[in-house]
Each structure stands twice: as structure tokens, then as C-alpha cells.
Amino acid sequence: MKIPKVHVCFSPELYSAYAEDKHVVVVIDVLRATSAICAALDSGAERVIPVVDVIVARDYLGKGFLVGAERGGDIVDGFEYGNSPGEFQGDHVKDKTIVLTTSNGTYAIAAAQKAEEVAIGAFVNLEAVVSWLCTHTDKDVVLLCAGWKRKFNMEDTLFAGAVVDRLKELDKVEEVTDSGIAALHLYRLASKDLYGFLENSSHRKRLRKLDITEDVMFCLSLNKTDVLPILTPDGIVKL
DSSP: EEEEEEESSSOOGGOOOOTTTTTEEEEEEETTHHHHHHHHHHHOOEEEEEOOOOHHHHHTTTTTTTEEEETEEEETTSBBOOOOGGGGOGGGGGGOOOEEOOSHHHHHHHHHTTTSSSEEEGGHHHHHHHHHHHHHOOOOEEEOOOOOOOOOOOOHHHHHHHHHHHHHHHEEEEOOHHHHHHHHHHHHTTTTOHHHHTTSSSSHHHHHHHTTHHHHHHSSSSSOOOOOOEEEEEEEEEE
């Protein structure tokens, strides 16, 4: 079984161009939402409920949920958690439902929710994503980059390129579209030193000001977990 076609969508704003087709989506927000979702489910969280609006997230406060809210890289006032993977690692998340709203990732998840199936991808679960795509679907695949404020960003595109690279290596895809070829070439340029390659990227600069190098290093680490988060009507759960 091979995937007929792989697209890379560089922004949720472009997703409508793909939305009429029957396809599977992998949502990507490497720094940091999809990495945090993987970390939470790997630590035993029951589910993650993604919401777009901070106001909606506030409604969950004080009701037994762990609620994370991030805007512009910072924790939103009034919330204990943001979107750092480290905040959702440990026994305190076991069997908990986490509610999460972020600048980019949860917006991209909402954009994709009508797809046939939606998975969550990051460098930390790269092989889990690739394995699932290889064994699970014979539909076209859209690798949906959350980007930054609806615009292109480097790190999400690099991850999309990494997925394309592995699918081609395994001979599991019939066709890669132009956007996928572009992402693949970019990833191959960066693959030996992702951290260094992203040194001058806009989001790395923003996060550097927040002094969260540990987060960035984690998010650019390969295969820290074999968790494959899947979007369901009740939230994002571990496959």
C-alpha cells in the first residue's frame, strides 16, 4: 500500500485549497504546541482538548482540567500553563484532561478538523507519524504547517520535509507535490544540525528572548516518544 500523493500546506490560510479532497492531515507546530501534545499523552494524560479562543479556555479553569494558554510565546495571564512540553511532562498530568489554546497550533487543528483523519506530528514523534501513514492510509496526505500567525515558518516546514524524506526512503508514496519537494530539499539542507539551521529563524529569535533553550532542544529532538496523537470528537487522544 502506497500513499497516492503527499502535499505540504505551509499555512492554515492555504488549507482551503486542499479541503475539498478526501485526505488525511498531519498538523505540525513544532515550537511548541504539537510537541507539547505529544509530551502530555506520553506522560499519561487522558486527552487534550484544543480550543482556539482564550475566552473558551478560561471557561475550563477551576473545573478539574489542566488548562494551558499561550499567546506570542508567553503564558496568558491567569493561566498556570502555557505550551511548553516540559509543563506537561510528569505524574501531574497522568489521567488528566488538558485544555490547550495556542497562537498557532490549535488554530491549525481547528482548520483541519473536517478531514478524514487528523494526526499530530512533531520531531519528537517523527517515526510514529511515518509508521502510521505507511500502514494506515491509502488516501492523499496533507502535512499542515501551523506556521506563525498564519504565515510560513521554517521549523514546521522542516518537519514536513522530514516526513517526506522518510516516506520516500521507505518507498511509500507515489507522488510528492511541489510544496513537498520544496520542504524535502529544505530538510535535507538542515538535517545534520536542525538547531543550528534554525538559529536565525524568526521563531527561534522570539523564543530566545524568552530564555527557553531547553524547550527548543527538546522540540528538535528526534523520536522521544512513540505516541501518535489522533483528533477525535472528544479531543486528541493517544492512538
